[in-house]
Amino acid sequence: MTTSTVLLSRDGAVATLTLNRPEKLNALNVELVTDLRDALTEIAQDKGIRLVVVRGAGRAFCAGLDLDMMAEVGMPPEFYPMQEQAFRLIETMDKLVVAAIHGYCLGGGVQLAIACDFRIVAEGAVLALPAINEGLFPGMAPYRLPRLLGLGLARRYVLLGDPIPLAEAERVGLVDWIVPELDGAGEFERIIEKLLAIPFTAAVHGKHLMRTAFETPFGLAFDDSRYRLALCLQSADVQRASETWRARKVERTHQRSPDGGGRGDGI
Structure with a gap:
């Protein structure tokens, strides 16, 4: 399946799902979260896929909620439920799902990443949950983050919205691996091979x-x-x-x- 906002490819037992709004830093709008939900549904039903890699096209993994959409029409009523349907599919599918993060990973990008089983982050990436600055809370991150990191850290990241240093993110378990880059033969590929080898x-x-x-x-x-x-x-x-x-x-x-x-x- 390939749509204008989501690209889905397969190499053996590995599926790669690429958010494809590079001109918007892969910000989430109704079309993207709908296409994401549909692509993940297809992946979940494919018994030949064992590992799913989620990544972003262009200069960012995902810059979160599309603020142009918010300024023009507000949040469409179908957006949030559709987004959570997609994220829940990641959590419940019988696959291992890896977020391959580079560039900006903000708001909904972090929410997408913490729904995944593992997070591999390229050096220089910027992680934050800045929804509070827009008068919002970051979706279901207040539900997922305490389970992942504990209430104290979750409270700090959700309520302050400050960038999260990568070294700290790795230390507390928000990030599993920091690698020099995501493309080319190297540490990223070795991690993917290690995950594929898990029974x-x-x-x-x-x-x-x-x-x-x-x-x-x-x-x-x-x-x-x-x-x-x-x-x-x-x-x-x-x-x-x-x-x-x-x-x-x-x-x-x-x-x-x-x-x-x-x-x-x-x-």
């Missing part, structure tokens, strides 16, 4: 359990975990891990044997 079935069930951890009583969470554990135990990932372990045991036994020519690994 997929366990990852998506772990994602679900963490997403519901703050609202679900322990007993219900435990019952859900038993169901999901059974699915993991039936997965090819567990079978491969068991085969690898058996092969390692044979190798260690051979190394420890008198004819093995080695002294073993001490395990």
Whole structure:
């Protein structure tokens, strides 16, 4: 799927979703959040996709709410629900979703990023939640940020609206990795390969359990975990891990044997 405001491409198990309003620094309007919701719906239904990379075209990841739209017509009634439908799809889909951030990541850009499972940020990026300066609160960030960072930091970022230094963002867990750049062979690609190597079935069930951890009583969470554990135990990932372990045991036994020519690994 490709629209005027969202580009969607696929390379094997990786889908790349690009916000495509570079002339507006990928600011969010009704068309973009609608196209984003539709593209994410398509991705969620594609069982061949394991990892989704969300990024922005041009000089920014996303500059947040389109202030030209606000000045001209205000906030259209369908905008906010559509935006949250898109962000919720990211949180609930059985995929790992990575925000690849460069340039400006403001307001709705931060809201989009914290809905993702991981955040990789290029050096020089600017992160902030400045909605308070427009007389608004930043959407559902007051809901998501306390769960991600704790209430104290969330309160500071939401109510002050100041830029968040990247080193601080990484230290507190708002950012997972800071890399020199997002394009070209380098650290960014190595991180993507690392995420692709995560056993997929366990990852998506772990994602679900963490997403519901703050609202679900322990007993219900435990019952859900038993169901999901059974699915993991039936997965090819567990079978491969068991085969690898058996092969390692044979190798260690051979190394420890008198004819093995080695002294073993001490395990």
